[in-house]
Amino acid sequence: MSGRLPSGVLVSAILRRVNDAGGMGMMLAKGDPQGGAILIIALENNANPRAxxxxxxxxxxxxxxxxxxxxxGDSAEVTAYWQRRRRNxxxxxxIELDIPFVERFAAETILDH
Incomplete structure (x- = not known):
């Protein structure tokens, strides 16, 4: 058994943490509940999108x-990127997260587990 938490649990945790901290988090595509990779579309004040x-x-x-x-500023390029990744x-x-210091929330949740 792996020491890593299932992907579905990590996604729920990061969405809850971001929303509890006053940011906005939403799921764009649901993956495998146990071992799917997690791609975060990161925004700060609805700007500067990155994955x-x-x-x-x-x-x-x-x-x-x-x-x-x-x-x-090209959110269409970000959307095309994640949709292409999802097809493969x-x-x-x-998931999309919009909160200041978004990398910190991502790292604290998905890297520490």
Whole structure:
């Protein structure tokens, strides 16, 4: 048995934490409840969209990998990115978080478990 919490539990936890802190979190696509990867569409004040995902960083440690659209104001590019990822991985969870310091909320929830 793995020491990691199921993806569905982590998604629920991060959405609850963000909403409790006065931000907004919503599920865009539901993935595999046990082991699906989690892709976070991160916003701050409904601006600067980027995608965050747990993965192996360049130094070999587990961390948050960031994808940023070429045009920081282009939400359509972000939507196309996550929809393309979802077509290739139907187990992928996609959530959107809009709160200051969004990377901190993501890291504290999905990296610590």
């Amino acid at each position: 965050l995902e747990r993965g192996i960083t360049s130094d070999g440690t587990v961390g948050l990998l960031r994808w940023t659209p070429r045009d920081m 991985d139907p187990d992928l969870w996609v």
